[in-house]
Amino acid sequence: MARLRLATVWLGGCSGCHMSFLDMDEYLIDLAEIAEVVFSPLVDSKQYPEGVDVVLVEGAVCNVEHLEMIRRVRANSRILISFGDCAVTGNVSAIRNVQGGALPVLERAYVELSDPSGGIPSPSDIVPKLLDRVLPVHAVVKVDTFLPGCPPSGPMIRTALEKVLTGEPIDLMEHHLSFGGYGRPKGSEHLPASPSSSQSHS
Amino acid sequence: MAVKTLSVDGQLISAREGQTLLEAAREAGISIPTLCHLDGLNAVGACRLCLVEANGRLLPSCLTPVAEEMDVQTQTDRLQRYRKQIVELLFAERNHVCSVCVANGNCELQSLAMRLGVDHLRYEPQEPECEVDLSHERYGLDHNRCVLCTRCVRVCDEIEGAHTWDVAGRGTHCRVITDLHQPWGDASTCTSCGKCVMACPTGALFHRGSSVSENVHDRETLHALILAREEKQWLV
Numbered sequence: 001m002a003r004l005r006l007a008t009v010w011l012g013g014c015s016g017c018h019m020s021f022l023d024m025d026e027y028l029i030d031l032a033e034i035a036e037v038v039f040s041p042l043v044d045s046k047q048y049p050e051g052v053d054v055v056l057v058e059g060a061v062c063n064v065e066h067l068e069m070i071r072r073v074r075a076n077s078r079i080l081i082s083f084g085d086c087a088v089t090g091n092v093s094a095i096r097n098v099q100g101g102a103l104p105v106l107e108r109a110y111v112e113l114s115d116p117s118g119g120i121p122s123p124s125d126i127v128p129k130l131l132d133r134v135l136p137v138h139a140v141v142k143v144d145t146f147l148p149g150c151p152p153s154g155p156m157i158r159t160a161l162e163k164v165l166t167g168e169p170i171d172l173m174e175h176h177l178s179f180g181g182y183g184r185p186k187g188s189e190h191l192p193a194s195p196s197s198s199q200s201h202s
Numbered sequence: 203m204a205v206k207t208l209s210v211d212g213q214l215i216s217a218r219e220g221q222t223l224l225e226a227a228r229e230a231g232i233s234i235p236t237l238c239h240l241d242g243l244n245a246v247g248a249c250r251l252c253l254v255e256a257n258g259r260l261l262p263s264c265l266t267p268v269a270e271e272m273d274v275q276t277q278t279d280r281l282q283r284y285r286k287q288i289v290e291l292l293f294a295e296r297n298h299v300c301s302v303c304v305a306n307g308n309c310e311l312q313s314l315a316m317r318l319g320v321d322h323l324r325y326e327p328q329e330p331e332c333e334v335d336l337s338h339e340r341y342g343l344d345h346n347r348c349v350l351c352t353r354c355v356r357v358c359d360e361i362e363g364a365h366t367w368d369v370a371g372r373g374t375h376c377r378v379i380t381d382l383h384q385p386w387g388d389a390s391t392c393t394s395c396g397k398c399v400m401a402c403p404t405g406a407l408f409h410r411g412s413s414v415s416e417n418v419h420d421r422e423t424l425h426a427l428i429l430a431r432e433e434k435q436w437l438v
């Protein structure tokens with residue numbers, strides 16, 4: 001079997017979901033046997049490649065760069081997993097939506113609360129232009145699976161990946177997924193260590 | 203006392219006349235999800251999560267009295283679909299950010315979402331601008347998290363007898379209020395008993411100073427108070 005082409009993408013999030021990805025600990029070694037990480041903030045690749053089998057997308061769509069990225073990710077990926085609460089609901093990244101647009105938020109941050117008062121970065125600067133509303137990933141592109149949690153737990157991510165590897169449908173609700181929580185599934189401390197014997201932790 | 207015999211999910215059960223479907227089902231060990239309901243308070247049927255199919259009709263089980271030969275279904279696909287929709291709509295109606303909420307991990311809306319298999323929201327969040335009232339010296343009110351279950355209104359009226367809380371406004375402007383829309387801290391009828399905070403299912407009412415996940419709604423104390431009042435059973 002060809003190695004799975006795996007990617008992880010970091011949009012508007014705190015990277016906590018990626019830290020949780022690393023929480024899979026020794027399973028990462030098993031995963032490396034069966035999957036090749038072709039794009040990720042954890043590896044040194046600049047351009048999102050074509051022909052990705054599975055992508056975990058962390059974070060909400062907050063600026064024009066994210067918008068462009070998520071469209072490219074969707075076009076080049078077979079299975080897109082919305083990875084963590086920011087990607088699934090907008091979460092903390094979307095709190096600014098209540099302010100009613102990007103400008104009031106930028107004014108609050110760079111002018112009103114800045115001492116001395118600064119200037120708002122212009123679109124011609126390095127920072128990408130903010131969208132007026134922060135959007136969850138599924139508001140922009142089709143999402144195949146949702147993995148809520150802030151962040152989803154390492155065992156939960158592992159379960160999702162294992163289901164993908166075996167071509168099984170991913171219904172993770174039985175594993176006590178929850179918005180806001182670490183989402184550790186009940187009994188996950190007894191998860192088997194090897195991916196080959198990992199289908200029985202419901 | 204008259205006894206009614208009815209069928210719930212194909213199981214024949216006996217119930218006392220005057221009992222609601224919800225009470226009878228729970229006594230028979232059949233679980234029906236609820237949100238606005240709280241044992242000891244008058245039922246209002248506000249949230250519609252406890253809908254059941256009784257003789258083919260959709261009825262709120264918290265308000266429907268048992269009847270002889272009633273055929274009740276509590277777990278049909280249609281009911282599950284509606285319940286899931288209700289929870290998604292509640293999440294979309296205000297600003298529920300579980301990860302930074304004082305009630306994270308102790309929230310009935312969050313638990314219901316888990317139980318009903320809500321893994322994302324199919325509805326666009328409304329993102330209304332909601333106030334946070336920190337004028338009370340002991341408690342806080344965050345309208346972002348309120349689901350308008352009116353438990354606070356009922357517990358204050360029916361158990362404490364103060365009737366500090368009420369509901370004002372319509373539609374998206376609907377809010378729980380204290381004393382004719384005064385800041386909570388200025389509400390002269392409030393006895394600071396904290397029963398509203400104990401009754402709240404989400405992070406809308408909280409103890410000031412609580413941080414993320416720290417606000418635990420002390421439901422046991424509340425139930426002990428209700429029991430003491432209704433059945434004259436005083437815990438020593």
